[in-house]
Amino acid sequence: MNEEKTAVLLMRENPSKSPDPYKIQELRGLAGAAGYQVLAEIMQRKDRDNRFQMGRGKIVEALSYHPKKLIFYNALSPNQVFNIRSEFSAQVLDRFNLILEIFSTRAFTREAKLQVELAKLSYDAPQVKSALALKKRGEQPGFRGAGAYEQSMYHDIRGRMAKIRSELTDVESQGEDRRKRRREQGFDLVALAGYTNAGKSSLLNALTGSVVEAKDQPFTTLSPTTRALEVLGRKVLLTDTVGFIDDLPHFLIKAFRSTLSEIVEADLVLLVADMSDPPELLRRKLAASHKALWDCEVSAPIVTVLNKADRLEEGKAEELVEQIIDLAPNPVLASALTGKGLGVLEECISQRLQPLQEYQLSLPYTAQGLSELSRLYETTELLAVSYGEEMIVRLRAREETVARAGLSGAHRL
Amino acid sequence: MVCALVSARISPNFIERIHSVRLIPRLTKELNLCVVADFIGEACMCLPGIIVAESGDFYNLEIWKVKSILGRDFKYPETIAERTAIEMAHHVSVAGRKLIIDAREDNTDE
Numbered sequence: 001m002n003e004e005k006t007a008v009l010l011m012r013e014n015p016s017k018s019p020d021p022y023k024i025q026e027l028r029g030l031a032g033a034a035g036y037q038v039l040a041e042i043m044q045r046k047d048r049d050n051r052f053q054m055g056r057g058k059i060v061e062a063l064s065y066h067p068k069k070l071i072f073y074n075a076l077s078p079n080q081v082f083n084i085r086s087e088f089s090a091q092v093l094d095r096f097n098l099i100l101e102i103f104s105t106r107a108f109t110r111e112a113k114l115q116v117e118l119a120k121l122s123y124d125a126p127q128v129k130s131a132l133a134l135k136k137r138g139e140q141p142g143f144r145g146a147g148a149y150e151q152s153m154y155h156d157i158r159g160r161m162a163k164i165r166s167e168l169t170d171v172e173s174q175g176e177d178r179r180k181r182r183r184e185q186g187f188d189l190v191a192l193a194g195y196t197n198a199g200k201s202s203l204l205n206a207l208t209g210s211v212v213e214a215k216d217q218p219f220t221t222l223s224p225t226t227r228a229l230e231v232l233g234r235k236v237l238l239t240d241t242v243g244f245i246d247d248l249p250h251f252l253i254k255a256f257r258s259t260l261s262e263i264v265e266a267d268l269v270l271l272v273a274d275m276s277d278p279p280e281l282l283r284r285k286l287a288a289s290h291k292a293l294w295d296c297e298v299s300a301p302i303v304t305v306l307n308k309a310d311r312l313e314e315g316k317a318e319e320l321v322e323q324i325i326d327l328a329p330n331p332v333l334a335s336a337l338t339g340k341g342l343g344v345l346e347e348c349i350s351q352r353l354q355p356l357q358e359y360q361l362s363l364p365y366t367a368q369g370l371s372e373l374s375r376l377y378e379t380t381e382l383l384a385v386s387y388g389e390e391m392i393v394r395l396r397a398r399e400e401t402v403a404r405a406g407l408s409g410a411h412r413l
Numbered sequence: 414m415v416c417a418l419v420s421a422r423i424s425p426n427f428i429e430r431i432h433s434v435r436l437i438p439r440l441t442k443e444l445n446l447c448v449v450a451d452f453i454g455e456a457c458m459c460l461p462g463i464i465v466a467e468s469g470d471f472y473n474l475e476i477w478k479v480k481s482i483l484g485r486d487f488k489y490p491e492t493i494a495e496r497t498a499i500e501m502a503h504h505v506s507v508a509g510r511k512l513i514i515d516a517r518e519d520n521t522d523e
Contacts, residue, residue, distance in 0.1 A: 017475055287491035290425070294496045302426045302493075327425055327492060 011073035186379035194272035196243030202336035275306035304328035417506035
């Protein structure tokens with residue numbers, strides 16, 4: 001643990017709402033993932049304080065631990081950040097900035113870096129606008145004015161955001177082409193989605209035998225990672241994606257659109273959840289995942305996978321499944337660690353994928369026809385080939401594979 | 414104002430069957446929690462099941478409070494299907510309100 005990075009966690013709860021212990025627990029996990037050593041956790045049930053978000057006394061109490069930073073669960077307005085900094089000379093972060101800090105330390109690919117920068121700028125733009133408005137409030141026209149230089153900062157941010165968006169649109173269209181190509185090659189696309197730290201990467205490793213980085217901490221995966229897998233005769237590409245989190249700002253989802261498009265465009269979504277969580281927390285995480293999937297406009301069928309089944313006893317697992325039946329009616333219980341339930345999961349994947357259609361097509365005895373036949377051997381399930389005046393091929397495949405140019409004579413049986 | 418209600422049987426990810434759709438118009442001089450709760454309670458009368466409404470409709474009150482106000486099982490939307498059903502009810506209410514206003518304007522013109 002880095003000695004330099006110390007923090008005190010602060011959370012204000014609305015007095016009209018029931019206390020929620022999981023929020024501070026999650027914040028602790030996030031602070032740990034960002035490398036902060038948590039010195040203390042301070043909570044207060046109080047209506048929103050416009051000046052400091054919490055009461056002055058609680059901030060003084062937090063500063064008595066001499067932390068490097070104060071991390072707030074609640075979102076801080078630019079005014080509140082300014083007030084706390086100037087009044088207490090303390091460095092502050094809110095939950096959203098903490099998430100962005102984690103993201104920026106783990107963003108290695110160009111796409112991930114651009115997405116994190118866009119998210120940061122989306123957050124900063126209104127804050128800068130508000131700071132400029134504050135600065136200009138006491139401005140005198142003419143010589144002592146804030147001037148065009150300050151004003152241009154906001155426009156610079158908007159310009160940079162537009163540039164990043166256009167670059168990300170290119171990345172997205174590349175992703176679209178890639179997915180189209182993969183479907184033409186006969187692959188079914190399956191995406192792993194779910195709350196952060198649910199064990200998506202571990203499940204990917206367990207199913208495909210790969211060694212993708214998987215750790216017991218939130219947001220280990222930022223960029224999508226795809227691995228091939230054969231499920232009961234079907235060729236599948238399994239994609240691991242960034243995890244969801246509760247109360248995710250809408251613009252963060254927008255910034256990560258190109259990554260989330262792997263989920264949106266998938267043929268099947270495996271919604272992974274950690275079943276070792278207490279039932280109430282599991283329900284909340286599943287509901288947050290459903291909300292994120294709804295925001296992404298996912299239309300593919302969803303299979304809920306309850307991971308880490310090895311941590312629960314048999315009887316307790318059944319009890320838990322009963323408690324979440326309205327959110328996940330027929331979940332697959334699996335364990336990436338022990339391999340338990342992976343066979344059932346593979347069966348479930350093959351059942352829920354759209355069945356392959358049977359086609360019959362004719363190919364000429366030309367170089368192109370023979371090369372197409374060779375390709376069909378690789379990408380489809382070839383049932384029969386009869387050699388007459390032309391080659392008549394009967395096969396089972398995805399529509400996209402058959403619809404590829406050069407196979408226009410194909411018809412469905 | 415209008416209240417649209419969609420009575421449906423749902424799975425978490427999709428709507429299995431829509432049993433009925435109701436649209437109830439009402440004129441009020443004021444809008445508060447009591448009026449909204451009364452209106453929604455009336456709209457759901459004689460329909461079994463859990464009432465699902467957006468949290469804004471009940472002024473972000475906690476679920477247990479709304480349950481005790483309505484005297485029925487209640488929840489805020491959690492699953493994709495529940496959100497789809499609410500979206501459907503939104504479309505019905507917007508279209509219904511527009512029809513009612515248009516009809517009223519036509520009558521005034523005549």
